[in-house]
Amino acid sequence: MGHREDLLxxxxxxxxxxxxARTTARDIVKASGTNLASIGYHYGSKDALLAQAYVALVENxxxxxxxDDASVIEGAPxxxxxxxxxxxxIVGTMREPGSVWxxxxxxxxxxxxxxxxxxxxxxxxxxxGLVAMLMGVPEEEVSDETADTLGRFYLTLMTGLIAQWTFxxxxxxxxxxLTEGLRLIxxxxxxx
Numbered sequence: 001m002g003h004r005e006d007l008l009x010x011x012x013x014x015x016x017x018x019x020x021a022r023t024t025a026r027d028i029v030k031a032s033g034t035n036l037a038s039i040g041y042h043y044g045s046k047d048a049l050l051a052q053a054y055v056a057l058v059e060n061x062x063x064x065x066x067x068d069d070a071s072v073i074e075g076a077p078x079x080x081x082x083x084x085x086x087x088x089x090i091v092g093t094m095r096e097p098g099s100v101w102x103x104x105x106x107x108x109x110x111x112x113x114x115x116x117x118x119x120x121x122x123x124x125x126x127x128x129g130l131v132a133m134l135m136g137v138p139e140e141e142v143s144d145e146t147a148d149t150l151g152r153f154y155l156t157l158m159t160g161l162i163a164q165w166t167f168x169x170x171x172x173x174x175x176x177x178l179t180e181g182l183r184l185i186x187x188x189x190x191x192x
Contacts, residue, residue, distance in 0.1 A: 004042040006032040011053035016098055019106050020050055044114075051118040054107055057100045058126065061093055077136025080179055086134055088175025090158070094165040101162045108159070127151020130158070 001009070010032025014023040025046040029036055043049035075081025094101050107119065128147040131154065132139040142151070157178070164172040173181075 003032075003034045003038040006034050007038055007042055007049060008053055008056060010034070011049050012057055015050060015053055015057065015103055016100065019103060020054070020110055021106065023050060047112050047115050048118065051115045054100075054103065055119065055122045057103070058122075061100055073136070078134065080183055082134060082136070083182060084175045084179035086130075086175075087161075087178045090161070091165070091172075091174050094162070094172075095169070102166050104159075104162050105166045123155060124148065124151065126158075127155045130154040 007028060010028045010030075011023070013031045014027045018027065023046075025036055025039055028034075028039065028046065028049065032038075039046055039049055043052065073082070074085035075083070093099060107115075110116070124144070124147050128139050128142045128151050131137075131142045131146055131151045134154065135142075135150075161173070161178075
């Protein structure tokens with residue numbers, strides 16, 4: 001691995017251990033075995049590096065959304081069964097010790113334009129990935145319009161879920177509760 005990759009791995013480690021606000025450039029250098037100048041050279045700033053490290057951590061979580069065996073996907077694409085299965089797997093990642101989702105709540109409150117810009121660009125792709133998983137299509141087939149509508153809807157659901165699990169895991173919904181809520185919405189919306 002080169003300095004760029006070492007820095008990214010060190011930053012991911014620091015984010016999980018200390019969070020965004022408490023991680024210093026020196027922490028990253030110590031965790032990565034690199035030097036301070038490498039941060040500016042490869043990423044421009046500590047905050048830009050931490051933003052990229054956060055996105056990488058979230059991207060690594062997407063494999064867990066498929067469950068233990070990605071070849072066994074429950075429910076037809078777009079079905080309530082698929083919705084329940086995917087959200088049950090997502091909730092499972094929130095139960096894990098050291099979950100990246102607690103870090104997400106901190107990242108949402110950071111008011112650094114450089115970080116917000118980087119994370120804003122990543123949002124569309126996150127929504128695109130959720131649509132692909134739930135609708136059973138390859139990510140490259142999810143249009144920008146769908147990513148910006150259905151994908152944002154799923155991201156809104158995800159953000160609320162993260163907030164509830166961070167605030168009180170004992171009362172936060174699971175995949176079954178979310179699916180029942182969606183079923184009630186569909187039922188209400190389709191009443192003649």
